[in-house]
Amino acid sequence: ETGVTQSPTHLIKTRGQQVTLRCSSQSGHNTVSWYQQALGQGPQFIFQYYREEENGRGNFPPRFSGLQFPNYSSELNVNALELDDSALYLCASSLWTGLVNNQPQHFGDGTRLSIL
């Protein structure tokens, strides 16, 4: 069983730039969620994708957007980067059964994004 993989592992950008982070879900999973984790804090939910559509969103501005592909992999895009966007970005996948989501999420090791 292949776990959740994320790329790249580290990335350095400057203010105003745009970034795309990638995630491959665990085999058998059809739902992907993205989180932002600042140093010393718990992960903050950005959004979730199911069947290539957004299926829930946390308190993040529209410059955070995402995509899910037919193979359930996903991208997180962030436009107009700000210094406060420096964080660990985590992807998690799970199996959504369509009735009750009774399956937990499994995380990748994240992409560490630094904004200069």
Place this chain on the structure above:
Amino acid sequence: QKEVEQDPGPLSVPEGAIVSLNCTYSNSAFQYFMWYRQYSRKGPELLMYTYSSGNKEDGRFTAQVDKSSKYISLFIRDSQPSDSATYLCAMSHTDNYGQNFVFGPGTRLSVLP
């Protein structure tokens, strides 16, 4: 008041001790409750997952949920140095807009040999 609050720690215990980690929450809509362990420079690793009040045991770990008090706990028996990590509680609910997940800030645990 934050939606999920967690004892911040850090917490240091001797090897073999029983560890108690706790979270409280304010949103009664939360349906699923999870505990994750996160080592430095790694993603969170799922330890326990439950959706009902009561206790759930898995090896040295016991998760306890009290929905009436909006309180969850994780107990670690016979703690080992390899248990040294940050422990995150998490909970989720589903509404008309989809799923929403909320994590606590984490408790840093050190188990001393």
